[in-house]
Amino acid sequence: MAHVSDRPQAKVFKGEFMNAPLGYIGDTPAQRLIPAQPIVRLEKVSKTFPGRDGQPVTALRETDLAVPQGSILGVIGRSGAGKSTLIRLVNGLEKPSSGKVIVDGADIAALPEAALRHARRSIGMIFQHFNLLSSRTAAQNIALPLEVAGFDKTEIRTRVEELLALVGLSDKRNRYPSELSGGQKQRVGIARALATKPKVLLSDEATSALDPETTRSILDLLGRINDELGLTILLITHEMAVIRNIAREVAVIEGGRIVEQGDVFDVFTRPRHEVTRSFLAAESGRALPPYVASRLQADATPGSQAVIRIGFRGPHATDPVLARLARDLNIEANILSGSVDEIAGRPFGTLVVGVPEASVSITLDFLKKHGLDTEVLGYVA
Amino acid sequence: MSPEMINLIAASTGETLYMVAVSALIATLFGLPLGVYLATSGKGELFAAPWVNRVLGVVVNATRSTPFIILVVAIIPFTRLIAGTSIGTNAAIVPLTIAATPFIARLIEGAIREVDQGLIEAARAFGATPLQIVLKVLIPEALPGIVLGLTLAIVSLLGFSAMVGAVGGGGLGDLGIRYGYQRFMPEMMLAVVVVLIVLVQAVQSIGDRLARRLNKRIRHA
Numbered sequence A: 001m002a003h004v005s006d007r008p009q010a011k012v013f014k015g016e017f018m019n020a021p022l023g024y025i026g027d028t029p030a031q032r033l034i035p036a037q038p039i040v041r042l043e044k045v046s047k048t049f050p051g052r053d054g055q056p057v058t059a060l061r062e063t064d065l066a067v068p069q070g071s072i073l074g075v076i077g078r079s080g081a082g083k084s085t086l087i088r089l090v091n092g093l094e095k096p097s098s099g100k101v102i103v104d105g106a107d108i109a110a111l112p113e114a115a116l117r118h119a120r121r122s123i124g125m126i127f128q129h130f131n132l133l134s135s136r137t138a139a140q141n142i143a144l145p146l147e148v149a150g151f152d153k154t155e156i157r158t159r160v161e162e163l164l165a166l167v168g169l170s171d172k173r174n175r176y177p178s179e180l181s182g183g184q185k186q187r188v189g190i191a192r193a194l195a196t197k198p199k200v201l202l203s204d205e206a207t208s209a210l211d212p213e214t215t216r217s218i219l220d221l222l223g224r225i226n227d228e229l230g231l232t233i234l235l236i237t238h239e240m241a242v243i244r245n246i247a248r249e250v251a252v253i254e255g256g257r258i259v260e261q262g263d264v265f266d267v268f269t270r271p272r273h274e275v276t277r278s279f280l281a282a283e284s285g286r287a288l289p290p291y292v293a294s295r296l297q298a299d300a301t302p303g304s305q306a307v308i309r310i311g312f313r314g315p316h317a318t319d320p321v322l323a324r325l326a327r328d329l330n331i332e333a334n335i336l337s338g339s340v341d342e343i344a345g346r347p348f349g350t351l352v353v354g355v356p357e358a359s360v361s362i363t364l365d366f367l368k369k370h371g372l373d374t375e376v377l378g379y380v381a
Numbered sequence B: 001m002s003p004e005m006i007n008l009i010a011a012s013t014g015e016t017l018y019m020v021a022v023s024a025l026i027a028t029l030f031g032l033p034l035g036v037y038l039a040t041s042g043k044g045e046l047f048a049a050p051w052v053n054r055v056l057g058v059v060v061n062a063t064r065s066t067p068f069i070i071l072v073v074a075i076i077p078f079t080r081l082i083a084g085t086s087i088g089t090n091a092a093i094v095p096l097t098i099a100a101t102p103f104i105a106r107l108i109e110g111a112i113r114e115v116d117q118g119l120i121e122a123a124r125a126f127g128a129t130p131l132q133i134v135l136k137v138l139i140p141e142a143l144p145g146i147v148l149g150l151t152l153a154i155v156s157l158l159g160f161s162a163m164v165g166a167v168g169g170g171g172l173g174d175l176g177i178r179y180g181y182q183r184f185m186p187e188m189m190l191a192v193v194v195v196l197i198v199l200v201q202a203v204q205s206i207g208d209r210l211a212r213r214l215n216k217r218i219r220h221a
Helices: A083-090 A113-120 A138-148 A153-166 A182-194 A212-229 A240-246 A264-269 A274-281 A314-318 A321-329 A357-369 B003-040 B050-065 B068-074 B076-083 B089-113 B117-125 B130-167 B172-182 B186-214
Strands: A038-049 A057-068 A072-077 A098-103 A123-127 A200-204 A232-237 A249-254 A257-263 A305-313 A334-343 A346-356 A373-380
Touching: A038 A083, A038 A232, A057 A072, A057 A083, A057 A232, A057 A249, A057 A257, A072 A083, A072 A212, A072 A240, A083 A098, A083 A200, A083 A232, A123 A182, A123 B117, A138 A153, A138 A182, A138 B130, A153 A182, A182 A200, A182 A212, A200 A212, A212 A232, A212 A240, A232 A240, A240 A264, A249 A264, A249 A274, A257 A264, A257 A274, A264 A305, A264 A334, A264 A346, A305 A334, A305 A357, A321 A357, A346 A357, A357 A373, B003 B050, B003 B089, B003 B130, B003 B172, B003 B186, B050 B089, B068 B076, B068 B089, B068 B130, B076 B089, B089 B130, B117 B130, B130 B172, B130 B186, B172 B186
Parallel strands: A072 A232, A072 A249, A123 A200, A200 A232
Antiparallel strands: A038 A057, A038 A098, A249 A257, A305 A346, A305 A373, A334 A346
C-alpha cells in the first residue's frame, strides 16, 4: 500500500506548540495551549435507552465536553462506556434525553429533520467497518454525499478527483470496495466524509479493524488533514496507541461519565483516574516485569527493597538522576525495568528501581526535589 | 408428433409466456414498493409506522396462505371488474398478479433487510433523506438479491400458470391436463413437461447470471 505521507508524525502538532522548549507546555496549567473556541460542545448531556427488560439503560450521564476548533480530541473508553453514544449525539444520529449538543453554533438536538440533514453535511463521519457501498466504485462512493447534496455532475467529478488525490487513491478510482484492502477502504471512507467540506470529522473506531501498520498510515493521513485543512477531529477509540499517536487532547470515559480530560501528555504521564491507569498499564513500560510482579508485597520487611516507579517528564527526561543519587546520597538504586516513550510528540521516561527499604523516604525526597514523579509500588524481600 | 400438436404446443407456450411476463411485470411494479416499505416501516426504521407495517404483514400473509386455485375462483367478480371478463388468458393474469405480488414483496423485503445497517447509518450521517437512502443505497445494494428473488417468483409463476386452465386461461399446464391427461396422450404430456423444464432452466440461469454480474461483493477476475 502506498503511504501518502512519510512526514514525521510530530509535525501534526504545529506552530508555536512545536517551537516551545520541551517541557514548557503543559507543565503548569497557565502555560497550556489556550484552546480555541470550541466547535463542538456537549452541555450536561444525558442519554437513556429503553432497556430490553423495561429497565432503562443509561449510556451517558450529565456529560460536558468541548472540542476546540482545529484540534484533535480523542475519547477513550472500554466497550460499553458510552463512547459510541457520545459520538452519535454530535451528528444527531442519536438524540440526547437531556442537555444540549452544540455544533458550530447550532443546537443539533433541537434542529428539525431537514435542517439537521443540512447540518450533517458539515460533520463528516468515518466508521470502524468503513460502511462503503459494495455496488459502487471508490469514486462513486466518494460522489454519493455530493449527489445527495444536489451538486451537478461536473462539480462532482472535479471534487471526487481532488479527494482521490488527497487520500492517495487516484489509481484505484474504478475499483469496487471488495477489490481494496482495509486501509484503502478507510481512505475511501475518509474521502467520502470530506466530500462536502465538513468542519468536523467524527471518527468511530476508524482504525480498530486495521493492522498496526495500516493504522499508522491512516492516523498519519488524519493528522495531515487536520494540519492542512484545519479540520477538527473528534475520535473515539479503545486503543491507547491511537490517542498517543494522534490526539492532542484526551477524554477518558467510563460508565457514561468523562472521568478525566486534558492535554494528552499530562493525562498520560500523570493519570489521576483508575481507568486511565488501567489503560496505561497495558502500554509498554508500565507493566512490571513478571519476576518483580510475582514477588511484590504491600508491606516492608526488614532488609527488603522498595520498588519505586519514577516518571521522567519533559526537561527531566534526560537528567542523570540515578548517578547523582549514588554520588550525593550514596544510595545505590537497582534498575528493574525502564523505557522511554514518546507521547504526543514529547519524550516520557519510566524507570522502575529498587532501593533499600531503610532509605526510601530520603530517596523519594531527593527525586521529588528533582521534579520527578514517584510512586512506591511495593516491596520485594 | 403431428404438425397440429406442434402448433398447439407453440400456441400454449406463447400463452404461458404472455401470462407470466405480464403478471410478473405488474406484480413487480406493486411488489417492489410494497417490499421496500415492509422492510423500512418497522419500529425505529426509516419510515417507521409499526401499525401499518403489522397490518400490511397480515394482509400479505393472508394472500400468500390462500391456495392459488381457490384464489382464482374466489376473486372471479374482481377479475371481471378489472379484465372485463372472467375467462381467458387476460382474465388469468389478474389472479396470477395478485398471487405473485405479496410473494415478490416478501422476497424484496428479505433482500433489502440483508443490506448492512451501517450503510444506512453512513447515509444518514452525510445527510441523505429517507427516500434517497432507499433509491441510492438500499435498492442498489440489494439488487443482486432482488434479481434472485424475481427469478424465483417467475419460476413460481410458471407453476401457478398451469392452474389457470380452470378459468380458460390456456397455456402449457392447461394443454398438459386436457390433452396429456384427459385425452390420455402421454407424448403430449411429456412434451409439455419438457418445454416447462426448458423454460424454468432458462429463467433460472439468466437470473443467476444477472445477479452474479450485479454482485460487486465478490471479486471478478
